[in-house]
Amino acid sequence: MPGPTAAPVDANTAEWALVEALAAEHPRSGRHNLYTESCGRWAADSTRTALTVRDESGTSENFTYTQLDGMSARLAGYLRSRGIGAGDTVAGILDRGLAPWLVAFAAWRLGAVYVPLFTGYGAAALADRLRLASARIVVCEPALQAALEDELPGTEIIGSATATDGRPGRPSLGQALAHPPYRPIAATGPADTAVMMFTSGTTGTPKACTIPHAGWLATVPFARHVLGTRPDSAVLGLSDPGWSYGLLTTGSTIMALGHRVIVQTGRFDAARILYALAENGAVHVAGAPTAFRRLLDSIPDGPPLPGLLPATSGGEPLDPETARSWSELTGVPLRNGYGLTEVGMVLADPGEGDGRLEPIPGWEVRLADPGRTASEGRLLIRRPPHQLSDGYANATPAWARLWTEDGWLATEDVFRRDSDGKLTYRGRVDDVIVTSGYKISPVEVESVLRRHPGVRDAAAVPTPDGAGGSTVRAVVETMPGYAGSPELASNLKDLVRQEAGRHAYPRIIDFTDQLPRTESGKVRRQALGPEGPGSALPRSTAPAAGEAQWP
Structure with missing residues (x-):
């Protein structure tokens, strides 16, 4: 069994001690509130910008920590007038913009639990999660308000319109923000639940991760060592605030460290995002590999990006070709990251451009899986002093099964460890393909296929x-201008045969206009079935209208 791969224990201990020292309220003091950490600690400085919201017209609006403090106090006053207090749940089904932060901050001020949900879900799927969370009040996009009122007749549904009139006859966020402020901050402890985050699993009932007020500390090593934030830098987050990477890792944690977060509203538009980068100086970009591939298509025709800082990719494996292309065109590295909502960001590429990973300072991992070779196996993560989640609200036995008796979380992900200790993602335990006695990584095959100019994804x-x-x-999703053909299939087979080996090339290649994806944008391999043709793929698995453009 391979031994642990980690920085020396004393270095990990020192990292967590430094992380705790960065908090406004030391987690060992018994008092810790995520609002205080994310916003309240900086609110006295009326010149410090917390959030830049750039709309579809290209207009940007800046919000200081002081402004967010005042607005969230007014919303907290409204929520309190509706009976919301410590331990109650307030849900937000909100697109990128100002609203997710106001609702989360107001809930945390009151000691309530914030439940973020992805807007791409249908009304029935949203209602199921809201019932599981026992949501008392829901703030949602106006287009969802009527459908949710039908699904949840006993729940107060507030539209996210910021104008005070809102939709006629229905409550709006703008009206709630006109309420007198309530400024006291609940005396929550570090282990009290701040967020209930539903996982994006593709089968079965979604699990509701409970994230405590001190959970954000688990993401600080990622911000420090992978993003490498500096005093003048900002982070443009491309991930949805309905997921932990968008709300916490590249959102509230960045604000807690005193840095500005930039969000782009509306549909994904590579040109608009590139101009947002050009206008905002020293900026880190954080998003999924699919988003970076689409940005790469537009960079040659876009504005110069002189202030761009190292970028980071998460949510799905980053292929080396995308990382190399980003570095060549921008002059800064695109770093691969790996993490789970259950614990936080654990592994990262140190910036060498080959996508291989190593533990972020503070984390320790090892490989173990009987029957596999000594250099390949399931990833195990040692329980750290601070982890993002502390349980499943609706699946306590499942949470217990994740952990070994000696305190290691057993993931479902398989990695290969090279002779220099670096790790390469090979796929999920049930994704590895066994053919003619060989174990084939689907990730490796997909990475090679994406190198062809006619392949958008695979x-x-x-x-x-x-x-x-x-x-x-x-199953190959083609680029515009390329049609699936026997000739293209033959070329792709040859490419994989040359790059990955004769044992790994796909004997069958199907083509599709769009691969099936989860709500968070990950490809659903299970939905592809055992055989083609790609034209028969179920269209119902595609992202909801209006969200398909956001990878």
Whole structure:
């Protein structure tokens, strides 16, 4: 069994001690509130900008910590007048913009639990999660308000319109913000729940991760060492505030460290995002690999980006070609990151451009899985002093099964450890393809396929070989101007055969206009089925209208 891969224990201990020292309220003091950490600690400085919201027209509006403090106090006053207090749940189904932060901050001020949900879910799926969370009040995009009122007749549904009139006959966020402020901050402890975050699982009932007020500390090493934030830098987050990476890792944690967060409203538009980067000086970009691939298509025709700082990718594996292309065109590295909502960001690429990972300071991992080679196995993560989540609200036995008796979280992800100790993601435990005695990583096959100019994205899955075994099948999403054809399929097979080996090339290649994805943008390999054609892929698995443009 491979031994641990980690920085020396004393270095990890020192990292967590430094992290705790950065908090406004020391977690060991018994008092800790995520609003105080994310906003309140900086509110006395009326010149410090917390948030820049850039709309679809290209107009930007800046909000200081002082302004967010005042607005969230007024919203807290409204919520309190509606009976919201410590331990109650307030949900937000909100797009990128100002509203998610106001609702989260107001809830945390009162000691309530904030439940962020992705706007791409249908009304029934949202209602199921809201019932699981026992949400007392829901703030949502106006387009969802009527449908949620039908699904949840006993729940107060507030539209996110910031104008005081809102939608006629329905309460609005603008009206709530006209309420007298309530300024006291609840005396929450570090272990009290601040966020209930539903995972983006593709099967079964979604698990509700409970994130305590001190959970944000688990993401600080990522901000310090991977993003490498500095006093004058800002972070443009491309991830949705309905997920932990967008709300916490590249959102409230950045604000807690005193840095500005930039968000782009509306549909994903690569040109608009590039201009946002050009206008805002020293900026880190954080998003999914798919977003970076789409930005790369526009960089040659976009504005110069002289102030761009190292970028980071998370949510799905980053292929080396995307990382290299980003570095060549921008002059700064695109660093691969790996984490889970259950614990936080754990591994990262130190910036060498090959996508290989190592533990972020403070974290310790090892590989273990009987039957695999000594250099490959399931990733185990040692329980750190601070982790993002502390349980599943609706699945306590499932949470207990994640952990070994000696305190290691057993993930479902398989990695290879190279001779220099670096780790390469190979796929989920149930994703690895076994053919003719070889273990094939779908991630490796997909990475090679994406190097072809005609491939926007790809997924590799096993398919029966007719002799009782399996072989590799690839489903390819083509770029505009490229049509799926026998010639393109032959070229792609040759490319994988040359780059990954004869044992790994896909014997079957199907083409599709759009790969099926989860609500968070990850490819759903399970939805592809064992055989083609790609044209028969279920269209219902695509992202909801209006969200498909955001990877």
